[in-house]
Amino acid sequence: MRNDMIYMDNNATTRTDPRVVEAMLPWFTEKYGNAHSRNHAFGWEAEEAVEAARASVARAIGADPREIIFTSGATESNNLAVKGVAEFFVDRGDHFITSAIEHKCVSDSMKSLERSGRKVTFLGVDREGRIDLAALETAITDKTVLVSIMAANNEIGTVQDLAAIGKICKARGVLFHTDAAQMVGKQPIDVEAMGIDLLSLSAHKIYGPKGVGALYIRRSKPRVRLVAQMDGGGQERGLRSGTLNVTGIVGLGRALDIAMEEMETERVRMRALRDRFLSRIRANLDHIHVNGSMEHRIEGNLNISFAYVEGESLLMSLKEVAVSSGSACTSATLEPSHVLRAIGVGEELAHTSIRFGIGRFNTESEIDRVVDMLTEKVNRLREMSPLYEMVKEGVDLQTVKWNPH
Amino acid sequence: MPYSDKVVDHFENPRNMGSFAKDDKDVGTGIVGAPECGDVMKLQLKIVGDRIVDAKFKTFGCGSAIASSSYVTELVKGKSLDEAQDIKNVQIVEELALPPVKIHCSVLAEDAIKAAIADYRKRQGAETGEPAQSAS
Numbered sequence: 422m423r424n425d426m427i428y429m430d431n432n433a434t435t436r437t438d439p440r441v442v443e444a445m446l447p448w449f450t451e452k453y454g455n456a457h458s459r460n461h462a463f464g465w466e467a468e469e470a471v472e473a474a475r476a477s478v479a480r481a482i483g484a485d486p487r488e489i490i491f492t493s494g495a496t497e498s499n500n501l502a503v504k505g506v507a508e509f510f511v512d513r514g515d516h517f518i519t520s521a522i523e524h525k526c527v528s529d530s531m532k533s534l535e536r537s538g539r540k541v542t543f544l545g546v547d548r549e550g551r552i553d554l555a556a557l558e559t560a561i562t563d564k565t566v567l568v569s570i571m572a573a574n575n576e577i578g579t580v581q582d583l584a585a586i587g588k589i590c591k592a593r594g595v596l597f598h599t600d601a602a603q604m605v606g607k608q609p610i611d612v613e614a615m616g617i618d619l620l621s622l623s624a625h626k627i628y629g630p631k632g633v634g635a636l637y638i639r640r641s642k643p644r645v646r647l648v649a650q651m652d653g654g655g656q657e658r659g660l661r662s663g664t665l666n667v668t669g670i671v672g673l674g675r676a677l678d679i680a681m682e683e684m685e686t687e688r689v690r691m692r693a694l695r696d697r698f699l700s701r702i703r704a705n706l707d708h709i710h711v712n713g714s715m716e717h718r719i720e721g722n723l724n725i726s727f728a729y730v731e732g733e734s735l736l737m738s739l740k741e742v743a744v745s746s747g748s749a750c751t752s753a754t755l756e757p758s759h760v761l762r763a764i765g766v767g768e769e770l771a772h773t774s775i776r777f778g779i780g781r782f783n784t785e786s787e788i789d790r791v792v793d794m795l796t797e798k799v800n801r802l803r804e805m806s807p808l809y810e811m812v813k814e815g816v817d818l819q820t821v822k823w824n825p826h
Numbered sequence: 827m828p829y830s831d832k833v834v835d836h837f838e839n840p841r842n843m844g845s846f847a848k849d850d851k852d853v854g855t856g857i858v859g860a861p862e863c864g865d866v867m868k869l870q871l872k873i874v875g876d877r878i879v880d881a882k883f884k885t886f887g888c889g890s891a892i893a894s895s896s897y898v899t900e901l902v903k904g905k906s907l908d909e910a911q912d913i914k915n916v917q918i919v920e921e922l923a924l925p926p927v928k929i930h931c932s933v934l935a936e937d938a939i940k941a942a943i944a945d946y947r948k949r950q951g952a953e954t955g956e957p958a959q960s961a962s
């Protein structure tokens with residue numbers, strides 16, 4: 422990779438922190454035991470390391486270590502939570518509730534439940550990307566088994582009112598699962614205070630390695646049960662068979678320890694970088710719209726529509742910056758982002774949106790460089806844009822009769 | 827997604843980007859696509875007698891759409907209206923090595939030529955002064 426590239430796509434994944442890499446290395450080289458080997462020291466030291474990481478995960482979310490199982494990431498945790506609960510509680514009910522802006526691993530798990538005869542309610546969200554708590558209340562029936570609402574959204578960064586959702590679920594006796602892949606380690610989350618029964622997290626979103634994550638499963642009040650989705654050696658209390666990824670788990674534990682330790686200072690720094698970015702962009706360019714909520718948002722995320730400039734062409738112009746776009750033209754299916762659609766961003770603006778994921782390794786000077794490049798490239802593409810020209814001539818684009826194809 | 831060298835070249839150095847005065851009697855303007863679809867192309871042809879003597883474009887769209895319209899302005903120059911009318915999108919696909927998901931960008935460019943010619947012919951006949959926005 423060119424080393425003058427600026428990486429600003431930290432909602433997609435993050436660079437593994439060198440301190441995490443350092444913690445992981447011995448577990449590749451000298452300490453390669455299987456954590457399930459009960460009869461020699463290689464196994465014991467691996468098991469000890471796994472348990473230390475389990476304690477780190479538990480501490481980060483206010484849980485007990487016995488409530489944590491390791492998985493291959495948030496995708497697996499979400500699949501296991503949704504499908505595993507559905508299977509176990511098949512006699513309790515057949516209704517599930519989720520939101521319209523979930524990551525595909527939750528929404529497609531829900532769709533798979535629908536295919537097997539269950540009913541799923543997909544709650545809409547407001548312009549900020551938050552679910553309507555009253556709508557949640559109304560949606561719950563005596564057949565509802567599980568509510569799965571993500572903690573923070575990966576495209577627009579919107580944070581839900583988890584405590585309020587947890588309270589409603591508790592009062593109505595339904596389980597509450599949250600996909601917290603984008604939230605854990607960035608803002609405080611506490612399974613007790615927020616009434617969360619299941620929680621998914623992933624290491625690579627928090628400067629840990631890819632391919633490892635965890636699922637929190639409440640042990641009491643209520644005791645959550647699920648059916649394993651993977652058959653095998655019965656590891657992780659039978660809930661997730663397969664030899665543990667000791668190296669990855671050590672990395673996850675270390676990544677979480679660092680994230681928790683630095684959370685408050687990082688939140689302040691991240692917010693300052695984001696505000697600097699936004700105020701400079703606003704000073705330089707007109708017709709820009711921030712998608713999502715400025716109040717309920719993870720600090721590093723910014724999702725901006727640059728009206729009259731198609732997103733893929735802007736990504737192509739920003740050769741030295743790694744960011745992503747909600748534009749249909751960038752996706753294999755040519756479908757625009759379902760999240761932007763759900764918050765009511767018009768298709769014409771969705772095509773112009775770019776997601777910036779500011780992270781731990783970004784600096785103020787990088788922010789300034791990205792702002793300069795963006796300003797130049799957006800202006801250049803607007804010069805090329807017939808829409809911008811029409812707007813400058815005073816044409817109201819809404820009144821033009823277009824010829825969609 | 828990796829782009830072909832030719833797409834990158836047209837994108838970085840667009841040929842004939844800009845606008846002619848819309849009410850110029852010798853100019854035909856074609857606007858195709860829609861903002862909701864993420865692509866709008868404006869192609870203008872300057873026509874003397876039966877020949878296209880100059881062309882300009884402005885495009886809102888992905889890199890391949892911008893490259894397709896830039897290439898088309900080169901392609902049509904010097905052609906008669908009938909020759910330009912016969913240009914097919916495959917020619918654009920081949921020249922720019924567009925991948926299958928980007929073929930519609932070339933279709934749009936082909937449509938833009940037809941729309942611009944139709945606008946010119948209409949204006950020569952009726953002088954309405956309004957650019958045609960049809961043909962896709």
Ligand SMILES: Cc1ncc(COP(=O)(O)O)c(C=O)c1O
Pocket residue numbers: 432433493494495496497524526571573574575600602603622623624625632633634
């Ligand atoms: C909100 C959310 N959930 C789930 C995932 C999937 O996580 P993983 O890559 O660990 O499977 C991601 C990241 O891609 C995410 O952003």
Ligand code: FES
Pocket residue numbers: 749750863864865886887888889890891927928930931
């Ligand atoms: S304009 Fe959308 S793919 Fe080309």
